[in-house]
Each structure stands twice: as structure tokens, then as C-alpha cells.
Amino acid sequence: MTHSDKFRxxxxxxxxxCDGRRALFLRNEGDQAFPNLRTREVHEQDNPPTAAQGTDAPGRVHQSTGTARSAVETTDxxxxxxxxxxxxxAERLEALLAAGEGTALVMVASPRALxxxxxxxxxxxxxxxIGEVDRDMVKLPVYEIEKHVAA
Structure with a gap:
């Protein structure tokens, strides 16, 4: 597997x-010499900030000996x-590829998502x-992604 930013x-x-909230599955409807990426699927998730999802104060733990107490880390x-x-x-990509819906795969995601x-x-x-690109491009239009990824 190569780690270049451009692929044939x-x-x-x-x-x-993809990133942690949105994913685009694009398919090359052109050929290797003249790639033409077209949107195949779009997946989105509404994910409000942690502060909006969990508002309770952190829990407290009593030590088994003595009177000491400590806070429990809040859930992110x-x-x-x-x-x-x-x-x-990842499960959806696995299903698509196992069903023969793609000849090769390039994964483009932020380093954290990768x-x-x-x-x-x-x-x-x-x-x-066939390769990975560790950059967040999910907000770019498809033609820009094509310019960044296709050799």
C-alpha cells in the first residue's frame, strides 16, 4: 500500500x-487515464458537542480504604x-467491496479518523x-477531491 497523495x-x-461525522463514497466512472469520480453514497451523522450530549457533573468514587474521594473522568x-x-x-465499505462493488479502494480521512x-x-x-490519504477533504466538492487524489 502506498501513502502518496495521488493514485492511479x-x-x-x-x-x-470521511471524518467522524460525514462520509462520501465516490466511484471512478472514468478510466485510469481519465478518472471521473461520481458520488455513490453519502452518510451523515448528527453529532452535537459533548457538552450538549452529557450535562451531569463527573461522578465521584470513594476509595475502599480511608476517606479519600476522586472524580471519575467524564465520558466523551x-x-x-x-x-x-x-x-x-468500515462495515459498509466491507459489504460493498465483498459484493464486488469496487475494483480498488483509496481511503481519504483525517489522521484521527484513519x-x-x-x-x-x-x-x-x-x-x-491501494492507498490512504491522511487529510480531511470531506467538505470539499467532488471535483476538488478528484484533483487531490487522482494521478
Missing amino acids: LPAGALVAV FHALAEAAFLRRI GVLRPLYGRAVQEAL
Whole structure:
């Protein structure tokens, strides 16, 4: 697998562009010489900030000996929701590729999202993956993504 930012995308290749809240699955409807990325699927998740999701004060723990107490770290609901979303994205990509819906795969995601996604790659994703781009491009228009990714 290469870590370049530009790839030769064969016809039918998928380009997955995602972060923790939004994912675009693009498919090369052109050929390797003249790629033409078209949107195949869009996935979005409403994920309000953690402050809006959990408003209780942190819990307290009593030590088993003595009178000392300590705070329990608050749950980051935002990070949990992002991880769950990325897990669903990885599962969807696996299903698409296992069904023969793509000839190859380029994953484009923020470094943080890639860190969550990599351990979730199934067999079909691992076999189809021709490269990764560790940049957040999910808000760019498709033609801009194409310019950044296609060689």
C-alpha cells in the first residue's frame, strides 16, 4: 500500500472520504487515464458537542480504604459517537467491496479518523486498499477531491 497523495484509479475504484461525522463514497466512472469520480453514497451523522450530549457533573468514587474521594473522568460522548459512525462506515465499505462493488479502494480521512478505521478494516477492504490519504477533504466538492487524489 502506498501513502502518496495521488493514485492511479482503475475504472470502478472507490474513494472513501470521511471524518467522524460525514462520509462520501465516490466511484471512478472514468478510466485510469481519465478518472471521473461520481458520488455513490453519502452518510451523515448528527453529532452535537459533548457538552450538549452529557450535562451531569463527573461522578465521584470513594476509595475502599480511608476517606479519600476522586472524580471519575467524564465520558466523551462526541468521540464515542464518532467511533460508532466510523465503525458503521468500515462495515459498509466491507459489504460493498465483498459484493464486488469496487475494483480498488483509496481511503481519504483525517489522521484521527484513519487511526480509528485501520483496525476495523475487514478482509475485502484490506485486499482492495491501494492507498490512504491522511487529510480531511470531506467538505470539499467532488471535483476538488478528484484533483487531490487522482494521478
